[in-house]
Amino acid sequence: MAKEKKDIISRRSVIKAGVGLGALGLSSKSLLAKEANNKNLPPNVPEWTETLGDGVDVNPYGMPSEFESNVIRRNVEWLTASTESSVNFTPLQDLEGIVTPNGLCFERHHGGTAIINPVDYRLMINGLVDREMIFTLDDLKRFPQVNKFYFLECAANGGMEWKGSQLNGCQYTFGMVHNVQYTGVKLSDLIQETGLKNNAKWVLAEGSDSSGMTRSIPIEKIKDDCIIAWAMNGEALRPEQGYPIRLVVPGWEGNMWVKWLRRIEFGDKPYMTREETSKYTDLLSDGKARMFTWVMDAKSVITSPCPEKPVLQKGIHQIRGLAWSGRGKIKRVDVSLDGGKNWKTAQLHSPVLEKSLTRFTIPFEWNGEEILLQSRAIDETNYVQPTIKELQNIRGVNSIYHNNSIATWLISKNGKVDNVRLG
Amino acid sequence: MLDLGKYIIFSLLSIFFSISSFSETRKFNIGKIATKQEVAGWDIDIRPDGLGAPKGSGDALSGEEVYAERCASCHGDFGEGIDRWPELVGGSGTLSSHDPVKTTGSYWPYASTIYDYVYRSMPFGEAQSLTYDETYKIVAYLLNMNDIIDEDFTLSNENIGKIKMPNRNGFLLPDPRPDVKNLNGNPCMKNCNTPTKIIGKARDIDVTPEDEKS
Numbered sequence: 120m121a122k123e124k125k126d127i128i129s130r131r132s133v134i135k136a137g138v139g140l141g142a143l144g145l146s147s148k149s150l151l152a153k154e155a156n157n158k159n160l161p162p163n164v165p166e167w168t169e170t171l172g173d174g175v176d177v178n179p180y181g182m183p184s185e186f187e188s189n190v191i192r193r194n195v196e197w198l199t200a201s202t203e204s205s206v207n208f209t210p211l212q213d214l215e216g217i218v219t220p221n222g223l224c225f226e227r228h229h230g231g232t233a234i235i236n237p238v239d240y241r242l243m244i245n246g247l248v249d250r251e252m253i254f255t256l257d258d259l260k261r262f263p264q265v266n267k268f269y270f271l272e273c274a275a276n277g278g279m280e281w282k283g284s285q286l287n288g289c290q291y292t293f294g295m296v297h298n299v300q301y302t303g304v305k306l307s308d309l310i311q312e313t314g315l316k317n318n319a320k321w322v323l324a325e326g327s328d329s330s331g332m333t334r335s336i337p338i339e340k341i342k343d344d345c346i347i348a349w350a351m352n353g354e355a356l357r358p359e360q361g362y363p364i365r366l367v368v369p370g371w372e373g374n375m376w377v378k379w380l381r382r383i384e385f386g387d388k389p390y391m392t393r394e395e396t397s398k399y400t401d402l403l404s405d406g407k408a409r410m411f412t413w414v415m416d417a418k419s420v421i422t423s424p425c426p427e428k429p430v431l432q433k434g435i436h437q438i439r440g441l442a443w444s445g446r447g448k449i450k451r452v453d454v455s456l457d458g459g460k461n462w463k464t465a466q467l468h469s470p471v472l473e474k475s476l477t478r479f480t481i482p483f484e485w486n487g488e489e490i491l492l493q494s495r496a497i498d499e500t501n502y503v504q505p506t507i508k509e510l511q512n513i514r515g516v517n518s519i520y521h522n523n524s525i526a527t528w529l530i531s532k533n534g535k536v537d538n539v540r541l542g
Numbered sequence: 543m544l545d546l547g548k549y550i551i552f553s554l555l556s557i558f559f560s561i562s563s564f565s566e567t568r569k570f571n572i573g574k575i576a577t578k579q580e581v582a583g584w585d586i587d588i589r590p591d592g593l594g595a596p597k598g599s600g601d602a603l604s605g606e607e608v609y610a611e612r613c614a615s616c617h618g619d620f621g622e623g624i625d626r627w628p629e630l631v632g633g634s635g636t637l638s639s640h641d642p643v644k645t646t647g648s649y650w651p652y653a654s655t656i657y658d659y660v661y662r663s664m665p666f667g668e669a670q671s672l673t674y675d676e677t678y679k680i681v682a683y684l685l686n687m688n689d690i691i692d693e694d695f696t697l698s699n700e701n702i703g704k705i706k707m708p709n710r711n712g713f714l715l716p717d718p719r720p721d722v723k724n725l726n727g728n729p730c731m732k733n734c735n736t737p738t739k740i741i742g743k744a745r746d747i748d749v750t751p752e753d754e755k756s
Contacts, residue, residue, distance in 0.1 A: 200626035254573040287744035331662035393659035406638030410713040458738030501727030542741035
């Protein structure tokens, strides 16, 4: 990571030096201080006006501005033994609206990214069906399709924060979530093709990556809203998101959204795979563990200000954030400036979709005082996002998964923002 | 013209009936029927009751050698785990402690899961390269190291569904959430009684990657 940062710095300094600052003998350090070049400001005519820019086809597949090169997924190296079985985080603090750009959707792999030529792709459906069948990618695209926005959140999002505030960033504490529009075929339509035996109660979804990811899913969920998806945000799935096919399990923990999906087996009992026994079970303080805790409860986060987005000046600011619930739509989001003593209701921005990220904003005026910033989501089932204390009282501190508690950002008098724990 | 009209109507009717007769079986008529061999090659999962376990066997004595060759470089000779790679042995009695150690012996509720996982995804980066017998041997070695079976016990497709794991009854169903107090959508808005003293800062823990320090 440090090396990557250095590369970014040197690339930026070259870019800016090229437009004239280099001649003034400024160091790359001061260039990074976001100082404007007077030559480009009124009444002067900017450099980019006086010259032609790149023509078409310079970037056949467009990329973000080079000045946005700090908007990237990041990982926490000490968390895992290898990057092939690891996770990185979505830079929520740099994103607007509710759509996560495909290249910024967090990655969680258990055996690295499988690279699959779509002509070699097959989906097998077997077990308690009338006909065991195999579908090609082209076959799947001939079924009636759906286009739906859904959030995908890893059950371990915020997992490092159970005992106390550990990671000082919105990205690292909330970034195992993304929200895209999926295109695919409903599993309930595929079932019509294979038929289903009466005793089919559970599904095993299996990936074709080197971890052979497997999860059991009850038949009711499969029939309700699960999708076999081949596209995200209008284009083919990214390889790291399961190209060419992933399972979409709306509102439920991300581990179940099996990527590089190769097989769906119907059975009469759950399969008790490694991922639903030794992992993704919630250990309580008495040593017992909850199993099959699939739904992602309502949650919210303030994405600006946050540790990565300090408050740079006094006056009016827009608090921006995201809220979501695996049980339906977000109904309301409240924001507190004093650590939860007093709350004001934020504005929700349309579209407010079920099981999707929802954008909220609320203006606030900062006069240099200390602020304890919090947000609290309420979903359409009237569930209220809890404090960490409420969760700890019931579940202890060893659960790892399903921490949907309210976070606190401390805005200090110097405008810096910290992830803090209140008690 | 009349005859042609009748013909068209007849044709449409016969198309309609042929489609509707399809719908009783396959609604879309997309995809192909899988052969037994195709399914057998991919259907590798095994369930707690042993369903799906392939014919084969192995004991811990012969498993030690296979384990040393294929597993020990990451998991350690005795399943203690090297660096951040998972420990596989021990942890008994730690689940309710401040530092729970979740291993195949202390936490995993079914022996079938160990077989299923080892066969489908281990060794890391060489998935599905073990033979059935090698997999039974490795599982037997792990079960023996965790004091669950004797070293000469022959684990097989016949008995893997009958192994009693120590933490078999350690899991709770169904999901009790929502498990916090039901506020019915009306939480406190003014002068709420909540602690606002800062008792911890992530900055002080100092484990955030360099890139993000502000």
